[in-house]
Amino acid sequence: MKELQKKAREVLNNNWKDRFSIPCANLYPFQWFWDSGLIAIGFAHFDMQKAEAEINTLLDAQWGNGFIPHIIFHTESDSYFPGPDFHCSNLHPEASKKYKSTGMTQPPVTGFVLENLYRISSDKKATLKFIETVIDKVYFNHEYFYKNRDPQDEGLIYIYHNWESGTDNSPIWDDIWKTMNSPEYTFERRDTTHVDASERPSKREYDHYLYIIEIAKENNYSDEKIAELSPFLVQDPLFNSVLIKSNESLIALYKLMGNNEDKIAQLQKWQTKSIKSFNDKLFDEELGAYIHYDLRNEKPIRYISSSSFSPWFANIPNKERAASMVKVMLDKFGGEHQYLCASFDPTSERFSPKKYWRGPVWINLNWILYNGLKQYGYNDIAERVKQDTISIIEKNGFYEYFDSRKEIHEHGNAGYGGNNFSWSAALLIDLLNS
Ligand code: GLC
Numbered sequence: 001m002k003e004l005q006k007k008a009r010e011v012l013n014n015n016w017k018d019r020f021s022i023p024c025a026n027l028y029p030f031q032w033f034w035d036s037g038l039i040a041i042g043f044a045h046f047d048m049q050k051a052e053a054e055i056n057t058l059l060d061a062q063w064g065n066g067f068i069p070h071i072i073f074h075t076e077s078d079s080y081f082p083g084p085d086f087h088c089s090n091l092h093p094e095a096s097k098k099y100k101s102t103g104m105t106q107p108p109v110t111g112f113v114l115e116n117l118y119r120i121s122s123d124k125k126a127t128l129k130f131i132e133t134v135i136d137k138v139y140f141n142h143e144y145f146y147k148n149r150d151p152q153d154e155g156l157i158y159i160y161h162n163w164e165s166g167t168d169n170s171p172i173w174d175d176i177w178k179t180m181n182s183p184e185y186t187f188e189r190r191d192t193t194h195v196d197a198s199e200r201p202s203k204r205e206y207d208h209y210l211y212i213i214e215i216a217k218e219n220n221y222s223d224e225k226i227a228e229l230s231p232f233l234v235q236d237p238l239f240n241s242v243l244i245k246s247n248e249s250l251i252a253l254y255k256l257m258g259n260n261e262d263k264i265a266q267l268q269k270w271q272t273k274s275i276k277s278f279n280d281k282l283f284d285e286e287l288g289a290y291i292h293y294d295l296r297n298e299k300p301i302r303y304i305s306s307s308s309f310s311p312w313f314a315n316i317p318n319k320e321r322a323a324s325m326v327k328v329m330l331d332k333f334g335g336e337h338q339y340l341c342a343s344f345d346p347t348s349e350r351f352s353p354k355k356y357w358r359g360p361v362w363i364n365l366n367w368i369l370y371n372g373l374k375q376y377g378y379n380d381i382a383e384r385v386k387q388d389t390i391s392i393i394e395k396n397g398f399y400e401y402f403d404s405r406k407e408i409h410e411h412g413n414a415g416y417g418g419n420n421f422s423w424s425a426a427l428l429i430d431l432l433n434s
Contacts, residue, residue, distance in 0.1 A: 004394060005432055011398050011425035012042055016050060020057040020074065024400065024418035027194040029079055031072040033058065034166055034242075035423050037109035038364055042426020044120040045433055051117055052130050055110065059137045061101060064094030066144030068108070069101035070163060081190045087213065092221035103213075103221040104161045107239050108145065110138045111246025115253055116430075131253055139250060139263055145243060146270055148223040155273030156281065158295050159239055160230040161212050165307075166364075167238065167343065169201045169357040171350035172292050172301055177204075179297060180231045182211035199354050199416050208232075233296040237282050238307035240274065241368075245314040247271050278316050288324040290317075304332065304345040306365040312372025322376045330381070333404075339388040340381075341369055342404035353403050356417055360401035363389060367427040386431050398424045 015021045020031040021039045028035075036058045043051035061072045073084045089095050089103035114131050121127035149157040159165055162173045185207050191200050201209075212232050219225035227233065251267045254260040282290045284300065289308035292301040309325055311317050317325060332347050334340055344351050344359050352358040366389045373382035392402040392409065399415025408414040 001432055004390075005429060008042070008398065008425035008429045009046055011420045012039065012050075012422060012429075014420065015039075015422045017074070019053055020072075021054060021422050023423065024421045026079060027191065027400075027418040029077045030074055031058065031061075033068055033070050033072075033106035034109045034364075037113040038367075038423040039426045040113055041116045041120070042423075042429045044117045045429050048117070048121060048123075048127065055113065055117075055134060058110070059134055061096050061099040062137055062141065063092070063096055065148070066140040066142075067094070067148075068105055068110075068141050069096075070104050070106040071102045073100040079190050079194075081188060082210065082213070086210075088217055089221060091217055095221075102163075103216055104164045105159075106164060107166050107242040108138075108141060108246055109242055110141065111253075112242075112249040114138065115249035118253065118256075120430075120433075128256060132257055135250065135253055135257070138246070139267075142243065142247060142250070142267070142270070149227075151227045154277040154281070155270060155275075156235045156240055156277050156293075157243060158227070158233050159236050160216065160226045160232055161209070162232065163209065165234070165236050165239060167305065167307060167357045169205070169355060170305055170307075171344055171348070171352075171358050172303055172305060172307075173232075173234075174350065175301065176232055176234070176294060176297075177208050180208055180211065182207045185210050195417055199356055201356075231296060233294070234301075235282065235293040235295055236307065237278070237290040237292060238310045238365075238368075240278060240282075241307075241310040241314040241316060244271065244274050244278070244316065247274070248314065275314075275316055278311065279318075279321075283317070283321060288328040290325075303348065303350070304328065306333075306341050306343045306362070306369065309341070310365070310368050310372065312376055313368045314372075315375060319376070322378075326373075326378055326381060334381075334384075337406050339392055339402070339404050339406060339409075340385045341366060341388075343401070346404065353405055353408075354416055356401055359404060360416060361388070361392060361404050362401050363393070363424040363427050367431065370431065386434075389428065389431060393424060393428055398428070400424065 022029055023035045036054055040051040040054040062068050084100035087102045089101050118127050145157045162168055247267050254264050284291045289304050290311050294301050333342050339361055342359050343357050366385050370382050370385045395409050396415035398421050400417030400421040403414040
């Protein structure tokens, strides 16, 4: 295990670019929001300075309205499409003047990342001091979501693009693409020059991705207009679980710091409302798990993915629901020939074991599930998730995602996408030390 941990540290150090980390070379050459947060958890185990710098750089790119972008384009690079010239996020009047970025966001991990830095730190006093310098920016980011991304005042935040979900190519979005009449764009993709095209989205899917951005641009990235006009508007259980978990962490940290009664009270209000709506609206009794809701077309999207189990992490389900989710996960995702946890229901016809987010196992979701299962006392299953995670990395290396079918790992490489991938390394380090 020492050897594996050493390699993981090397991956992180190699992807470190002075003030921030890239997810991996070539395929993802900039700073990504949720990658950055999860990477900081890995660094916290051996280089707290880098962990703090990572968060500082991310928060430095925050907009005047509290928004944090999903990609921060620190450098010029033509190895990625669509780049800053396509996104034109400076159309928004409050966009950062200092950094080029996209005009969409990603799951807001920063709150619970800060709490994890504190947990891991061997100098709690110093880490709390650091947290005190950044925590209000994270609070401001949560305020942005509740003020601008919740048009029906439910305590549930919408995402307006599949890239905001973090689970970019999930089959969850397939039915939404059918409702859209996107133009055919001419463009040169870069992802398929780095990774096998069969593992990536189709050209037609890319047309939809670009079309949603075009609509946002036509409206200068106004949240109000996007809520009114975007053909993609979804309440995502993973995104909302991450926000709710981060609320919980902010409350805990503000209490540790003392003197923040107003913010604590506001966070608790958001929590109560969000958790109630989450349970009322996103749990599907028949499927026995949480699902996405298509807010634009006002209908539930009735598919199970690894996101369906993320509410454990944020203490959202009651005991009965948590138990029903465990059963669903083990029945559908947990057969003896499967590694936990596939990103999409392996019993569905939409399951595709090599295509990104349409089936493979992802280390960040496994980390979320591991911690969630432990919170509910399912230590044996949590341990299985942990051991599966260690095994697939040991066998293949620090890939971006992995085949969930055990037999594939017996016949050579079963890791896909980018290699030497930062969050796979970072979260492995955390799992090995937990
Ligand atoms: C892919 C993933 C996304 C991640 C990004 C950078 O687009 O779907 O979640 O943030 O890569 O690693």
